[in-house]
Amino acid sequence: QTKWDLPAAYPASNFHTENLEQFAKDVDKATGGKLKITVHANASLFKAPEIKRAVQGGQAQIGEILLVNFQNEWQIFGADGIPFLADSYDAAYKLWRAQKPLLEKKLGEQGMMVLYAVAWPPQGIYTKKTLSSAADMKGLKWRAYSPATARIAELVGAQPVTVQAAELSQAMATGVIDSYMSSGSTGYDTKTYEHIKNWYDTQAWLPKNAVIVNRAAFNALDKATQDALLKAGAEAETRGWAASKKANAETLDKLKANGMQILTPPPGLKADMQKVGDTMLKEWLEKAGPEGQQLVDSYKKM
Amino acid sequence: MRKLLDFIYDAAAWLAALAMVGVLLMVLLSIVSRQLQFHVAGTDAYAGYAMAAAGFLALAHTLKRNEHIRVTLILARLQGGARRGLEIWALTAAVLLAALFAFYSVRLAVVSYQLNDVSTSNDATPLWIPQLAMAIGTLVLLLAFVDEWVQELRGRRVVAENEEALHNE
Amino acid sequence: MNDVVITTLLIVSLFALLASGVWIGLTLAGVAWIGMQLFSSRPAGDAMAVTVWGSASSWTLTALPLFIWMGEILFRTKLSESMFRGLAPWVSRLPGRLLHTNVIGCTIFAAVSGSSAATCATIGKMTLPELGRRGYPEDITIGSLAGAGTLGLLIPPSIIMIVYGVTADVSIARLFVAGILPGILLAALFSGYLGVWSALNRGRVPPPDAPMSLRERLHESRHLIPVVLLIGAVLGSIYSGFATATEAAAVGVVGSLVLSAAQRSLSWATFKESLLGATRLYCMIALILAGAAFLTLAMGYIGLPRHLAEFVSSLGLSPFMLVIALSIFYIILGCFLDGISMVVLTMGVILPTVTAAKIDLIWFGIFIVIVVEMAQITPPVGFNLFVLQGMTGKEITWIARVTMPFFFLMCGMVLLLWWFPGIAVWLPSKM
Ligand code: NA
Numbered sequence: 001q002t003k004w005d006l007p008a009a010y011p012a013s014n015f016h017t018e019n020l021e022q023f024a025k026d027v028d029k030a031t032g033g034k035l036k037i038t039v040h041a042n043a044s045l046f047k048a049p050e051i052k053r054a055v056q057g058g059q060a061q062i063g064e065i066l067l068v069n070f071q072n073e074w075q076i077f078g079a080d081g082i083p084f085l086a087d088s089y090d091a092a093y094k095l096w097r098a099q100k101p102l103l104e105k106k107l108g109e110q111g112m113m114v115l116y117a118v119a120w121p122p123q124g125i126y127t128k129k130t131l132s133s134a135a136d137m138k139g140l141k142w143r144a145y146s147p148a149t150a151r152i153a154e155l156v157g158a159q160p161v162t163v164q165a166a167e168l169s170q171a172m173a174t175g176v177i178d179s180y181m182s183s184g185s186t187g188y189d190t191k192t193y194e195h196i197k198n199w200y201d202t203q204a205w206l207p208k209n210a211v212i213v214n215r216a217a218f219n220a221l222d223k224a225t226q227d228a229l230l231k232a233g234a235e236a237e238t239r240g241w242a243a244s245k246k247a248n249a250e251t252l253d254k255l256k257a258n259g260m261q262i263l264t265p266p267p268g269l270k271a272d273m274q275k276v277g278d279t280m281l282k283e284w285l286e287k288a289g290p291e292g293q294q295l296v297d298s299y300k301k302m
Numbered sequence: 303m304r305k306l307l308d309f310i311y312d313a314a315a316w317l318a319a320l321a322m323v324g325v326l327l328m329v330l331l332s333i334v335s336r337q338l339q340f341h342v343a344g345t346d347a348y349a350g351y352a353m354a355a356a357g358f359l360a361l362a363h364t365l366k367r368n369e370h371i372r373v374t375l376i377l378a379r380l381q382g383g384a385r386r387g388l389e390i391w392a393l394t395a396a397v398l399l400a401a402l403f404a405f406y407s408v409r410l411a412v413v414s415y416q417l418n419d420v421s422t423s424n425d426a427t428p429l430w431i432p433q434l435a436m437a438i439g440t441l442v443l444l445l446a447f448v449d450e451w452v453q454e455l456r457g458r459r460v461v462a463e464n465e466e467a468l469h470n471e
Numbered sequence: 472m473n474d475v476v477i478t479t480l481l482i483v484s485l486f487a488l489l490a491s492g493v494w495i496g497l498t499l500a501g502v503a504w505i506g507m508q509l510f511s512s513r514p515a516g517d518a519m520a521v522t523v524w525g526s527a528s529s530w531t532l533t534a535l536p537l538f539i540w541m542g543e544i545l546f547r548t549k550l551s552e553s554m555f556r557g558l559a560p561w562v563s564r565l566p567g568r569l570l571h572t573n574v575i576g577c578t579i580f581a582a583v584s585g586s587s588a589a590t591c592a593t594i595g596k597m598t599l600p601e602l603g604r605r606g607y608p609e610d611i612t613i614g615s616l617a618g619a620g621t622l623g624l625l626i627p628p629s630i631i632m633i634v635y636g637v638t639a640d641v642s643i644a645r646l647f648v649a650g651i652l653p654g655i656l657l658a659a660l661f662s663g664y665l666g667v668w669s670a671l672n673r674g675r676v677p678p679p680d681a682p683m684s685l686r687e688r689l690h691e692s693r694h695l696i697p698v699v700l701l702i703g704a705v706l707g708s709i710y711s712g713f714a715t716a717t718e719a720a721a722v723g724v725v726g727s728l729v730l731s732a733a734q735r736s737l738s739w740a741t742f743k744e745s746l747l748g749a750t751r752l753y754c755m756i757a758l759i760l761a762g763a764a765f766l767t768l769a770m771g772y773i774g775l776p777r778h779l780a781e782f783v784s785s786l787g788l789s790p791f792m793l794v795i796a797l798s799i800f801y802i803i804l805g806c807f808l809d810g811i812s813m814v815v816l817t818m819g820v821i822l823p824t825v826t827a828a829k830i831d832l833i834w835f836g837i838f839i840v841i842v843v844e845m846a847q848i849t850p851p852v853g854f855n856l857f858v859l860q861g862m863t864g865k866e867i868t869w870i871a872r873v874t875m876p877f878f879f880l881m882c883g884m885v886l887l888l889w890w891f892p893g894i895a896v897w898l899p900s901k902m
């Protein structure tokens with residue numbers, strides 16, 4: 001019997017984590033208990049930024065990472081964080097198909113492999129005031145929690161503010177920030193509706209969690225177990241994308257029930273944000289080089 | 303030799319104190335930048351690195367001032383040879399554990415360098431740089447423990463009076 | 472390997488290392504090392520380094536060294552002396568008199584700081600020398616400080632509530648509000664105990680100063696102005712949105728420097744001393760935190776807390792018995808792990824059981840905070856005990872003994888909370 005540890009950063013009630021638990025059960029069943037995977041949710045084993053390295057170094061055999069987190073290391077990890085490149089579930093899935101071969105190569109060089117990836121719900125803009133164009137975003141106190149969200153703030157003239165996730169709720173209550181960009185589910189989880197009443201459903205991007213495996217640990221399994229793992233991974237991917245869509249619909253309903261206005265971005269805002277997206281894509285391509293161009297080309301052909 | 307060792311402990315402690323000022327400055331910078339509407343990326347991360355440096359670099363100096371805490375209940379009741387034996391055991395265990403800590407801290411920085419491990423937040427710092435503070439701090443702590451151990455074996459170890467205790471008596 | 476065998480071996484090695492005088496932070500790392508080498512197939516060293524680095528450089532902790540520094544600066548000003556002068560005429564008729572300063576100070580400071588160690592260190596730096604000089608007995612002053620310092624967790628803002636709120640999917644704002652009444656009640660219990668203790672130990676409380684008229688008392692209160700200004704500045708910075716709760720610590724340091732300059736006690740020498748003193752005290756705590764982070768990791772790999780939690784969940788208890796069982800479970804776990812690790816390692820298993828027993832999750836959050844508060848003062852691993860050992864040089868066993876009454880008061884608080892759940896859930900229901 002082989003035992004694997006799977007560190008994950010999100011709480012047990014999150015749909016990604018529930019999917020991981022189901023995946024671990026499927027593997028257990030399919031291998032007749034030969035491979036036991038323990039899911040350590042809620043960053044109880046390793047914190048989000050440490051998980052990739054833990055899998056690479058063999059401290060965990062398998063782990064779940066947020067891909068865009070690792071954009072500083074290699075630009076392609078951040079392809080699903082470029083605003084308006086892929087702005088729906090279908091587009092995001094195409095982008096994943098374009099991104100996957102590059103990721104497989106990179107992670108392969110690092111002694112890892114990618115098992116599957118599942119998108120988070122699409123990102124929109126939470127803001128205290130209503131917006132009709134990007135000009136209205138000037139001077140907003142905007143939570144910048146990643147290089148991309150900081151850059152958006154600069155491009156629209158908002159004031160990027162650094163606030164940690166742990167202090168988000170309080171920062172909104174006291175007015176340290178009055179706007180940020182995230183998915184409906186993040187807004188629901190952090191009780192954003194207690195402080196901010198507008199959410200513009202811009203569908204700006206759909207970041208993905210990927211489950212990665214240490215190659216040496218995988219090679220140490222017998223062929224039947226490897227196949228069972230891959231099969232369970234493929235099933236988890238299908239199940240995860242469906243769960244993400246379902247979670248998105250449910251949380252938007254829950255947000256509405258709690259008084260959040262779910263707004264379609266007005267044409268002016270939409271056009272301006274598209275421009276922001278174009279600028280950021282151009283900047284990203286400069287940094288990502290030929291690999292980035294290859295990814296975007298193959299994505300646009302799909 | 304004594305002078306050189308003491309210099310190393312104190313120099314590291316001064317770097318740690320500087321890092322403490324760094325924590326303050328980074329947090330102040332994030333407050334001030336928000337008020338004056340400019341943006342410095344990664345102040346939170348830098349504050350974290352400075353805090354780590356403050357903690358690790360002062361380890362040896364704090365040991366030498368006898369301000370790392372331990373349970374001395376049994377030690378205090380023993381006399382002569384028994385006491386010395388237990389003290390040598392505690393120091394031996396400490397040397398081994400400090401060696402472990404130092405070895406893997408150095409390895410952490412080296413592996414970060416080899417893997418090109420970069421901070422995931424806005425600062426994008428190559429992590430081996432701030433991790434150097436942990437590597438150096440734990441190495442100096444190991445040095446200080448070996449120093450104490452050797453002196454105990456030679457029967458010359460003098461344990462500093464804990465100054466803090468005096469304030470409250 | 473059987474869980475009972477693992478537990479026994481780890482506890483025996485923990486006590487053996489501690490008792491033989493190995494430094495506490497290194498002991499925790501040593502126990503974690505033994506645990507991982509013997510009971511998990513994972514390579515221990517690299518995982519240790521990654522985790523220790525992660526916790527030592529984590530931004531959430533930055534308020535701790537800054538608050539410690541603030542305490543060191545204030546300790547070198549006349550602030551505590553003038554604070555005591557201002558308070559003395561008001562508490563002179565209360566049984567216990569200035570003994571209440573620890574509880575009052577910690578309660579107020581708890582509204583500024585989210586951590587129990589920071590509350591204990593900052594307030595202790597000001598009250599312990601002053602109470603000692605005025606002849607108050609050491610055992611009760613140190614005990615009440617250790618106990619009251621834990622209020623930092625219950626009175627908002629609170630780090631542990633944020634961790635619980637995210638884990639249990641409960642509103643953090645509501646949790647914060649829910650902590651206010653229990654926090655004040657617990658402070659009142661502490662003060663009440665101090666009053667009873669003083670009535671029973673009349674000879675040990677120093678006599679009051681000469682009685683004063685109301686006018687004189689009001690006049691003496693001018694000495695409270697600096698401390699009120701300082702606390703007002705820190706609290707104000709949080710609630711006006713000038714700074715976040717973590718950043719407020721930096722406001723506290725700057726405020727103390729300004730105050731110390733205004734009182735002409737700021738010189739290069741005192742600045743240097745406060746800086747080095749704070750660096751050493753923080754460093755002492757940092758070594759223990761590093762060991763504790765590694766121990767938490769080892770526990771995560773070995774799965775002991777998870778198995779124990781699964782065991783408690785499997786008993787099929789009535790809600791009351793479940794709360795009692797969980798209290799015992801967390802008190803035992805709290806002897807060996809720090810509060811946040813306890814929550815992170817067990818919540819996944821405990822929450823479904825708690826939900827199934829139809830226990831209100833806000834109520835349960837307050838319950839968790841109180842048991843985590845207890846963990847701060849139970850030996851061998853109790854952070855308030857460590858802070859106080861660092862500050863006073865007393866044996867940890869002695870500190871744990873003088874703190875014991877406050878531990879039992881917290882146990883009483885859990886029962887009160889069970890019989891009168893409104894203490895926790897009434898205020899948030901009004902939101
Ligand atoms: Na607090």
Ligand code: NA
Nearest residue numbers: 805846849852
């Ligand atoms: Na404890």
